[in-house]
Amino acid sequence: MIRxxxxxxxxxxxxxxxxxxxxxxxxxxxxxxxxxxNENLELFCEYVQVEPDTKKAEKVLRTVRSRMxxxxxxxxxxxxxYPDDRKADAIYRMIVLGLHLPDGKEVSRMLTxxxxxxxxxxxxxxxHIAHRYMGFVRFRELENGxxxxxxxxxxxxxxxxxxxxxxxxxxxxxxxxxxxxxxAAVHQAExxxxxxxxxxxxxxxxxxxxxxxxxxxxxxxxxxxxxxxDARTNKNLQASxxxxxxxxxMPEFAEMDNG
Amino acid sequence: xxxxxxxxxxxLKEKLRxxxxxxxxxxxxxxxxxxxxxxxxxxxxxxxxxxxxxxSADGRCISLLKILFTNECIFDCRYCINRRSNDVPxxxxxxxxxxxxxxxxxxxxxxxxxFLSSGIIVSPDVTMELLYQTLYxxxxxxxxxxxxxxxxxxxxxxxxxxxxxxxxxxxxxNLELPTAEGxxxxxxxxxxxxxxxxxxxxxxxxxxxxxxxxxxxxxQKFVPAGQSTQMIIGATGENDWQIMKVAEHMYKKYEMKxxxxxxxxxxxxxxxxxxxxxxxxxxxxxxxxQADWLLRFYGFETEELxxxxxxxxxxxxxxxxxxxxxxxxxxxxxxxxADYHTLLRVPGIGYRSAGRIVKARRLGALDYExxxxxxxxxxxxxxxxxxxxxxxxxxxxxxxxxxRNLLDGKEKLPGTQAPLxxxxxxxxxxRFSV
Numbered sequence: 001m002i003r004x005x006x007x008x009x010x011x012x013x014x015x016x017x018x019x020x021x022x023x024x025x026x027x028x029x030x031x032x033x034x035x036x037x038n039e040n041l042e043l044f045c046e047y048v049q050v051e052p053d054t055k056k057a058e059k060v061l062r063t064v065r066s067r068m069x070x071x072x073x074x075x076x077x078x079x080x081x082y083p084d085d086r087k088a089d090a091i092y093r094m095i096v097l098g099l100h101l102p103d104g105k106e107v108s109r110m111l112t113x114x115x116x117x118x119x120x121x122x123x124x125x126x127x128h129i130a131h132r133y134m135g136f137v138r139f140r141e142l143e144n145g146x147x148x149x150x151x152x153x154x155x156x157x158x159x160x161x162x163x164x165x166x167x168x169x170x171x172x173x174x175x176x177x178x179x180x181x182x183x184a185a186v187h188q189a190e191x192x193x194x195x196x197x198x199x200x201x202x203x204x205x206x207x208x209x210x211x212x213x214x215x216x217x218x219x220x221x222x223x224x225x226x227x228x229x230d231a232r233t234n235k236n237l238q239a240s241x242x243x244x245x246x247x248x249x250m251p252e253f254a255e256m257d258n259g
Numbered sequence: 260x261x262x263x264x265x266x267x268x269x270x271l272k273e274k275l276r277x278x279x280x281x282x283x284x285x286x287x288x289x290x291x292x293x294x295x296x297x298x299x300x301x302x303x304x305x306x307x308x309x310x311x312x313x314x315s316a317d318g319r320c321i322s323l324l325k326i327l328f329t330n331e332c333i334f335d336c337r338y339c340i341n342r343r344s345n346d347v348p349x350x351x352x353x354x355x356x357x358x359x360x361x362x363x364x365x366x367x368x369x370x371x372x373x374f375l376s377s378g379i380i381v382s383p384d385v386t387m388e389l390l391y392q393t394l395y396x397x398x399x400x401x402x403x404x405x406x407x408x409x410x411x412x413x414x415x416x417x418x419x420x421x422x423x424x425x426x427x428x429x430x431x432x433n434l435e436l437p438t439a440e441g442x443x444x445x446x447x448x449x450x451x452x453x454x455x456x457x458x459x460x461x462x463x464x465x466x467x468x469x470x471x472x473x474x475x476x477x478x479q480k481f482v483p484a485g486q487s488t489q490m491i492i493g494a495t496g497e498n499d500w501q502i503m504k505v506a507e508h509m510y511k512k513y514e515m516k517x518x519x520x521x522x523x524x525x526x527x528x529x530x531x532x533x534x535x536x537x538x539x540x541x542x543x544x545x546x547x548x549q550a551d552w553l554l555r556f557y558g559f560e561t562e563e564l565x566x567x568x569x570x571x572x573x574x575x576x577x578x579x580x581x582x583x584x585x586x587x588x589x590x591x592x593x594x595x596x597a598d599y600h601t602l603l604r605v606p607g608i609g610y611r612s613a614g615r616i617v618k619a620r621r622l623g624a625l626d627y628e629x630x631x632x633x634x635x636x637x638x639x640x641x642x643x644x645x646x647x648x649x650x651x652x653x654x655x656x657x658x659x660x661x662x663r664n665l666l667d668g669k670e671k672l673p674g675t676q677a678p679l680x681x682x683x684x685x686x687x688x689x690r691f692s693v
Binding site: 137165170237 | 271272275276277279280282283284296297298299301302303304306308310311312313314315316317318319320321322324325326360363364366367368369371522524538539541615618619620621622623624625626629632633
C-alpha cells in the first residue's frame with residue numbers, strides 16, 4: 001500500500017508534505033507526494049490530505065538551506081512555482097537524496113539524476129517566466145498614488161518577482177495582482193511586502209487612475225512606435241520574444257485611441 | 260512626492276517622437292553588467308543580466324528609454340539621418356523633460372533606465388555639458404538608481420567626460436565605420452584618433468577606479484558596466500575579416516564590453532552611399548554577431564574563423580559549424596572526457612551546457628538523453644560528439660555528408676523568406692548552390 005500525500009500547490013504546502021511524508025516513517029518507497037486535490041484516484045493507494053503548516057515547512061526549508069546549500073534552496077523555491085504534477089514528488093526525492101549524500105551541496109549538480117533533472121528543468125522554466133514578468137509588468141498610478149499592476153501568469157511568480165520590485169520601488173506603495181490565482185503581492189513604501197490570498201476580483205474592476213496616467217501611457221506608446229525601424233520590421237521575431245499572452249496588460253499593445 | 264510638469268503636452272509628445280525616431284539607429288539597448296541594490300536610497304536598482312521591457316515591431320529589445328538629447332548637429336556625416344544638410348524636423352529636450360520622462364516611465368516599469376545620446380549642438384563641449392547636467396539632475400535631484408548609458412562626445416573636454424562617467428553605468432563612442440578610410444569618405448569631419456581619445460580616457464580611468472575600489476570600498480564607481488561601440492556594416496567596402504579584426508582589437512586593447520554591428524540602412528540619398536539590392540544586410544549582421552560571441556565566450560580568435568584569403572563568413576552556415584567542418588580532424592569529441600574548452604568548440608554545445616556537462620559528469624554517467632536535457636542541441640552536435648565512445652547515430656565523418664545534413668536543419672535566419680516548396684531534381688544538392 002502506497003500512501004499519497006496530497007499537498008496544497010504552494011511552496012509551504014509542498015514542504016509540509018515533505019515533512020509529513022518523512023515523518024510517517026513508512027519508507028521512501030512507500031510514500032508519494034502530489035499537488036492538487038481533485039486527482040483521479042489510483043488503486044492500492046491511501047490518500048492523505050496535508051494541511052499547509054508554516055512551521056513544518058520552515059523546518060524543512062532551514063534544513064535544505066544548511067545541508068544542501070543556496071543553490072538547491074533556490075532550485076526548490078523556483079520549481080515549486082511551476083505548474084507541473086510531478087514537482088512535489090521530485091522535490092521530495094531530491095531532498096531525500098541530498099540529505100543522504102555525505103556532501104549535500106553536490107545534489108544541485110547531479111543533473112543526470114532523473115528527479116534532480118526534473119527540479120532543475122522546472123526551476124529553469126519558472127525562472128524564465130519570472131524574469132519575463134520583471135520586464136513585462138506594467139504599473140498604473142492610481143488616484144491615491146498607489147502603483148497597481150495585473151498579471152495572468154502560468155507559473156506562480158508573485159513571490160519570485162516581489163523582492164525585485166520591493167527593492168527597486170522601495171519608496172512606493174505598489175500591488176501586483178495575479179488574476180489567475182486571485183492573489184496579490186502588496187508592498188508598503190519603506191516597508192515589507194506580503195502576499196494576500198483569496199481576493200475578490202470585483203475590487204479591482206473600477207479603479208480610478210491618477211491624472212497624469214493617460215499622459216504617460218500616450219507618451220510611452222509614442223516612444224514604442226517611434227523606436228522601431230520600418231526597414232527591419234519582423235513581427236514574427238517580436239511575437240517569439242514577446243508572445244501575445246503577455247500583451248493584454250501592456251499599454252503599448254492596446255489600441256491607439258488618439259493618434 | 261515627485262512632481263510632474265507637463266504643461267506643453269503636445270510639444271513633449273512631438274519632441275519624444277522626433278528624438279526617439281532619431282535615436283533608433285543606435286543598436287545598443289542592453290541594461291546588463293551592473294548589480295546595484297536600492298537599499299532604500301531613492302528609486303531603482305540594476306540587475307546584472309539586464310531586463311527586456313518590451314519589443315518593438317522590428318523584434319529588437321526595448322530596455323532603455325533611448326533618445327537623443329537633441330537632433331541638431333553641426334556635423335554632416337553622409338550616412339546619418341540627422342546630418343546638418345538634411346531637412347528634418349529638429350527638437351531638443353531640456354534636462355528637466357528628460358528627467359520627467361525617465362522617472363515617469365521607470366516608476367511604471369516601462370523601462371530599465373535611460374540611454375542618452377545626442378547630436379552635436381554648438382560644440383562637443385556644450386553637448387557634453389548638457390548631457391552631464393541631465394545625468395546630474397537625474398542622479399542627485401531624483402536619486403535615480405536605475406541604469407544609465409550615455410555617449411561620450413569625441414572632442415569634449417576630458418574633465419567633463421570624467422565627471423559624466425561617475426554618474427553613468429555605461430559609456431560609448433560609436434566607431435561608425437570599421438576603418439579610417441571609410442570614415443574619411445563618409446564622415447570627413449570626424450577623425451579616428453579623436454574618436455579613440457575618449458575611449459582611451461574612459462579605459463584608463465576605469466582601471467584606476469578599480470584599483471581605488473580595492474583600497475577604499477566606498478569610492479564612487481566609474482562607468483561600472485564598461486564601454487561599448489558600434490560599427491555600420493555594408494556602407495563601405497570592408498570585408499568581414501577586417502571588421503572582426505577591428506572588433507577583436509577593441510575587445511583586447513580597449514577592454515570593450517560589447518561591439519555592436521548595425522546593417523547599413525540607406526536613410527539618405529547620397530551618391531557616395533551604396534545601394535544594396537537586398538535591403539539591409541541582416542544575414543551578414545547576424546553572422547557577425549555569432550562570430551562576436553565566439554570571440555567573447557568561446558575562446559576563438561578571428562584568425563581561426565577567417566583569413567585574408569577567406570575574408571567573408573559563409574552565409575549558409577553559422578561560423579562555429581563552418582569552423583568545425585574545416586577542422587574535422589579535431590572531432591568527434593568524447594563528451595565524458597573532453598575538457599571545458601574543447602566542449603565549447605563543439606557546434607550545438609553552448610557555454611552554459613558545456614558548464615553543466617562538466618559539473619554533472621563528475622557525479623553521474625552521461626547519456627544522450629541527459630545531454631538533451633542540459634540544453635545541448637543534438638541536431639547539430641550529433642555529428643561532432645561521442646558519448647561513452649558511441650555516436651548517437653552512425654554518421655560518416657565527411658565534410659559533404661555533414662554539411663548536407665546540417666543545411667537540412669533549417670536554421671531560422673533573419674531577412675530570409677520561408678523556402679518555397681519546389682520540384683526535386685537529381686542535382687538538388689547544397690554543394691551546387693552558390
